[in-house]
Amino acid sequence: xRFRPSSDQSLMIYFDQAITLETHHRVLxxxxxxxxxxxxxxRNLHPGYCSxxxxxxxxxxxxxxxxxxxxxxxxxxxxxxxxESRQIEIPVCYGGDYGPDLNExxxxxxxxxxxxxxxxxxxxxxxxxxxxxxxxxxxGELPESLVTxxxxxxxxxxxxxxxxxxxxxxGVYPFATPGGWRLLGRTPIAMFRPDRAGMSFxxxxxxxxxxxVSSERFVAMESA
Amino acid sequence: MKVIxxxxxxxLTTVQDLGREGFGPMGVSxxxxxxxxxxxxxxxxxxxxxxxxxxxxTLLGGSFLFPEGAIVALTGSDFGATLDGAPVEQWASIEFRxxxxxxxxxxxxxxxxxxxxxxxxxxxxxxxxxxxxILSGLGGFDGRPLRKGDVLNIGAVDQASANExxxxxxxxxxxRERLLxxxxxxxxxxxxxxxxxxxxxxxxxxxxxxxxEESNRMGLRLEGERIxxxxxxxxITEGVSLGAIQVPDxxxxxxxxxxxQTTGGYPKIANVISSDMASVGxxxxxxxxxxxxxxxxxxxxxxxxxxxxxxxxQLIS
Numbered sequence: 393x394r395f396r397p398s399s400d401q402s403l404m405i406y407f408d409q410a411i412t413l414e415t416h417h418r419v420l421x422x423x424x425x426x427x428x429x430x431x432x433x434x435r436n437l438h439p440g441y442c443s444x445x446x447x448x449x450x451x452x453x454x455x456x457x458x459x460x461x462x463x464x465x466x467x468x469x470x471x472x473x474x475x476e477s478r479q480i481e482i483p484v485c486y487g488g489d490y491g492p493d494l495n496e497x498x499x500x501x502x503x504x505x506x507x508x509x510x511x512x513x514x515x516x517x518x519x520x521x522x523x524x525x526x527x528x529x530x531x532g533e534l535p536e537s538l539v540t541x542x543x544x545x546x547x548x549x550x551x552x553x554x555x556x557x558x559x560x561x562x563g564v565y566p567f568a569t570p571g572g573w574r575l576l577g578r579t580p581i582a583m584f585r586p587d588r589a590g591m592s593f594x595x596x597x598x599x600x601x602x603x604x605v606s607s608e609r610f611v612a613m614e615s616a
Numbered sequence: 617m618k619v620i621x622x623x624x625x626x627x628l629t630t631v632q633d634l635g636r637e638g639f640g641p642m643g644v645s646x647x648x649x650x651x652x653x654x655x656x657x658x659x660x661x662x663x664x665x666x667x668x669x670x671x672x673x674t675l676l677g678g679s680f681l682f683p684e685g686a687i688v689a690l691t692g693s694d695f696g697a698t699l700d701g702a703p704v705e706q707w708a709s710i711e712f713r714x715x716x717x718x719x720x721x722x723x724x725x726x727x728x729x730x731x732x733x734x735x736x737x738x739x740x741x742x743x744x745x746x747x748x749x750i751l752s753g754l755g756g757f758d759g760r761p762l763r764k765g766d767v768l769n770i771g772a773v774d775q776a777s778a779n780e781x782x783x784x785x786x787x788x789x790x791x792r793e794r795l796l797x798x799x800x801x802x803x804x805x806x807x808x809x810x811x812x813x814x815x816x817x818x819x820x821x822x823x824x825x826x827x828x829e830e831s832n833r834m835g836l837r838l839e840g841e842r843i844x845x846x847x848x849x850x851x852i853t854e855g856v857s858l859g860a861i862q863v864p865d866x867x868x869x870x871x872x873x874x875x876x877q878t879t880g881g882y883p884k885i886a887n888v889i890s891s892d893m894a895s896v897g898x899x900x901x902x903x904x905x906x907x908x909x910x911x912x913x914x915x916x917x918x919x920x921x922x923x924x925x926x927x928x929x930q931l932i933s
Contacts, residue, residue: 396807399857399887400915404807411852423641438640438855438878445855447637450890450919455912522643523853523879526752529643530853530879567752584642586742586754592642 393466395459401435401450403458408442411532411560415442416520420597421472425465431458439521439596441530477518477599482564484513484555484602485610486577493574497540497557509604511535512576517562519598527566527584529594534560546572553578555602562602566592577604580614618684618735618770622762626678626720631737631756631768634667635874636745640855645878647747647755650833650897651728653795653926654692658732660932661689661709661785663777668736669746671762673729675900677720678762680731685714686770687734687782693726693898708786726797726898735771749875751834785932794925797898802891802910802918806861806884807854811845819843820885821907825869829901833875836899842867845883853881859888859896861907871896889915891922 394406405422408415419439426437426446433452438445448458486509487494498508517531534557542558547570550556554565556573565571566583583593594600605613622629632655635648649655649672656666677695682688690697690706697704697720704710704718712718720729739746739757748756757768787795809817825840844867856862860872862882871888872880873896886907888896899905910918925931 397804397912398807398855398884399859400804400889400912400919402857404854409852427641435637436640436646440854440879441852443852443854445640445857447640447857450916451923454916521879522641523855524643524877526639526642526644526749526754569751584752596641 395462397455398445402445402447403455403462404443404445405462406443411441411520413518416518417474418469419444419521420474421469422465423596424474425469425472429465431461434458438523440523441520474597477597478595480594480598480600481603482555482579482581482600483605483609483613484577484579485605485607486512488607490578490607490610491555491576494576497538497574497576500540501537503537508538508576511538512557512562513602513604517600519594519596519600521596522592522594525567525569527592527594529563529598529600531562531600532560534562540574542572543574546570550575551578553580553583555579578610580610617772618682618686620686620733620737620768620770621681621683622678622764622766622768623681623717624679625762625764625766626673627676628674629678629762630672630748630750631669631739631746632672632748633669633746635747636743636755639743640878643878644743645749645874645876646858647749647833647875648745649730649747650874651692651730651894652897653894653922654728654730655732656926657707657787657795657931658689658691658730659736661691661707661787662687662732662734663709664732664734664736668732668771669739670733670737671731673720673731675727676722677729679717679719681715681717682712683714685712685716687711688718689732690729691732692729694724695720695722695729696724705786707792709782709784711782723900727900728897733770735773738769738771751875788930788933791925791931797895798892799895799904800906800908801895802889802915803861803886803907804889804910804912804915806886808845808851808883809885811849811883812843812863812885813846816843816845817885820869821909824904824906827899827901827903827905831899831901833873835873835876836871836896838869838871838905840868843869843885849883851881851883853879856880856884857887859890859893860884861886861888873897889918891915891918
């Protein structure tokens with residue numbers, strides 16, 4: 393456990409320096425505890441793989457005061473119950489225009505495109521946290537044989553719903569944004585909708601599976 | 617309901633307030649005014665709560681018709697505003713008569729000018745804020761910059777203040793002097809500052825950086841001396857704070873700004889202090905800036921000073 397000021401109005405808590413499920417659970421527990429029992433002067437929380445950034449009002453709190461309060465929270469962290477994870481399925485149409493990098497990723501790993509799809513859809517992923525833009529979930533971990541570095545030059549415009557991989561992570565782009573992840577397919581599901589309760593389709597802690605669907609099914613679901 | 621008709625939108629004009637804090641776990645960045653101090657002062661001048669929604673114009677202003685009139689204040693940079701052709705005073709409240717047109721041109725000073733109107737700009741709030749987040753198309757007016765032909769509603773004011781006769785108020789010259797944007801940004805150490813060798817730190821604090829053309833509300837890209845962290849350390853994606861100065865592999869720093877991504881995977885060498893963030897919002901492409909390291913307690917007292925100044929009764933007269 394390490395505390396470090398990030399700015400004059402934010403404090404970083406590092407739980408570890410490696411991505412593990414155990415560390416993720418500690419990040420999630422502190423997040424849930426701070427949501428249930430907010431600290432006066434705390435404005436925002438940004439969970440990461442192994443850390444939690446706490447933004448605060450610098451007129452109301454100082455780093456050392458906040459650290460002292462957070463240490464009391466951390467003392468009873470183990471008693472915080474985590475609800476059962478939600479199991480979420482995300483239909484994906486792989487390859488073609490929807491997944492322009494599928495063939496190259498397959499080649500890199502000496503796989504066929506269908507083996508690549510099978511592998512990507514073979515394991516459940518954990519939502520470690522949301523970041524980048526509203527509703528973008530960082531999902532891990534990819535099967536070892538799919539781990540691929542991100543594109544050297546990011547695309548200027550990735551279509552919303554695009555399913556990509558980068559390093560040992562995978563994720564779905566909620567909006568048309570620039571992006572450097574390698575695109576394997578696309579989902580017809582809207583990942584972030586301001587008119588829907590909860591807004592974000594995925595939340596931290598969810599378990600996610602990708603389900604391959606045909607392009608006909610994709611079009612039918614998109615227009616539904 | 618009073619309205620504003622957009623006759624020309626300018627280069628990039630959006631509805632902004634003080635942003636939406638508290639939604640980091642969903643990946644939603646606060647957004648809000650690039651120069652929050654100008655927005656707050658402008659709202660004070662027209663008698664609004666200081667966080668009311670206003671128009672943020674960038675580099676080149678627009679042209680706006682007020683069919684029913686309004687009480688308006690222009691703050692931030694000087695965009696050469698005229699009302700039906702006559703010059704308009706900045707940093708003061710003005711009463712527009714019905715049918716008058718406000719026209720703004722290219723900036724004469726910094727990057728952003730604010731048009732604050734009594735009653736505020738009325739839009740449907742998203743997560744409690746009127747701020748536009750351009751990248752995701754959320755908040756503000758339809759989630760996008762204004763276009764020609766848009767009609768903005770002006771918020772209602774209570775009957776008592778509606779009946780009050782107009783009285784001009786202005787920011788005191790002394791305060792205005794103190795709010796002038798800085799070109800030397802004061803910073804505190806970033807969470808990965810010790811990843812950078814002394815030579816990189818010296819270079820960072822001794823060089824002049826130029827704001828690149830592709831800078832925007834998400835971040836300001838800088839051109840100048842390249843710096844790099846020691847090799848070997850592997851960065852794990854983590855939350856990022858407003859004003860964080862991250863150094864990607866190419867070695868050219870990026871200052872994360874109001875529409876920043878909420879997490880990032882590059883080491884951060886430093887962080888602009890809160891009281892200098894409004895100055896960041898006034899930086900134009902090609903502006904030259906420097907960084908000056910300050911102690912945590914200095915950052916804290918400068919924030920306190922700034923807030924005291926903004927809260928002081930002598931702010932406007």
